[in-house]
Amino acid sequence: EVQLVQSGAEVRKSGEPLKISCKASGYMFTSHWIGWVRQMPGKDLEYIGMIYPTDSDTKYSPASRGQVTISVDKSISTAWLQWSSLKASDTAMYYCARRGCDGQTCYDFWGQGTLVTVSS
Amino acid sequence: QSALTQPASVSGSPGQSVTISCTGFRSDVGFYSYVSWYQQYAAKAPTLIIYEFSKRPSGVSNRFSGSQSGNTASLTISGLQAEDEADYYCSSYTNTVWLFGGGTKLTVL
Numbered sequence: 001e002v003q004l005v006q007s008g009a010e011v012r013k014s015g016e017p018l019k020i021s022c023k024a025s026g027y028m029f030t031s032h033w034i035g036w037v038r039q040m041p042g043k044d045l046e047y048i049g050m051i052y053p054t055d056s057d058t059k060y061s062p063a064s065r066g067q068v069t070i071s072v073d074k075s076i077s078t079a080w081l082q083w084s085s086l087k088a089s090d091t092a093m094y095y096c097a098r099r100g101c102d103g104q105t106c107y108d109f110w111g112q113g114t115l116v117t118v119s120s
Numbered sequence: 121q122s123a124l125t126q127p128a129s130v131s132g133s134p135g136q137s138v139t140i141s142c143t144g145f146r147s148d149v150g151f152y153s154y155v156s157w158y159q160q161y162a163a164k165a166p167t168l169i170i171y172e173f174s175k176r177p178s179g180v181s182n183r184f185s186g187s188q189s190g191n192t193a194s195l196t197i198s199g200l201q202a203e204d205e206a207d208y209y210c211s212s213y214t215n216t217v218w219l220f221g222g223g224t225k226l227t228v229l
Binding site: 035037044045046047050059061095097101102103105106107108109110111112113 | 123156211218
């Protein structure tokens with residue numbers, strides 16, 4: 001059974017660093033990109049970026065480039081999303097998802113989400 | 121890059137059909153987009169219900185169907201049930217670029 005299990009909710013202050021995780025199981029981790037998606041309170045889904053575990057090839061959305069860092073450790077089937085200096089506007093639910101389907105054209109399995117709350 | 125465009129809300133009575141549209145993905149020469157649809161219940165993670173415009177993952181009810189006509193992708197839910205009340209998002213993948221729509225809230229009357 002494919003599973004993506006994310007780390008628990010975090011509360012931080014503006015300016016603090018943070019790293020959240022997404023641990024995959026039930027499939028060959030190196031065969032699928034892992035993507036990250038943000039959902040601000042009451043808002044829609046926003047694509048942040050994705051990483052290919054085999055070679056750590058990483059792609060970011062224009063809005064996210066320079067704001068976050070996506071990384072991976074294939075030896076423990078885990079991907080991370082990190083901030084060096086949080087802002088109050090980073091308050092959101094963050095989801096990781098596996099890029100899948102026939103041509104890897106969709107996100108077929110999702111983590112349960114990590115709620116990040118940043119106070120100013 | 122602009123998000124995809126969906127209606128903010130749709131509604132229907134049990135047993136009826138509803139269709140949600142999605143526009144804004146690229147389909148001009150040299151660009152081919154793959155549209156997928158996701159269902160999200162309140163305070164839950166999204167789940168995939170349609171991919172590549174019209175394909176249904178195993179385990180998804182055949183009451184959900186997808187189609188494409190030109191620059192518009194559509195999700196149709198037939199035989200509406202109370203459990204279908206949720207938010208629905210379209211997403212497109214084009215040349216390594218992912219976009220999501222603004223989401224459509226489905227209310228079952």
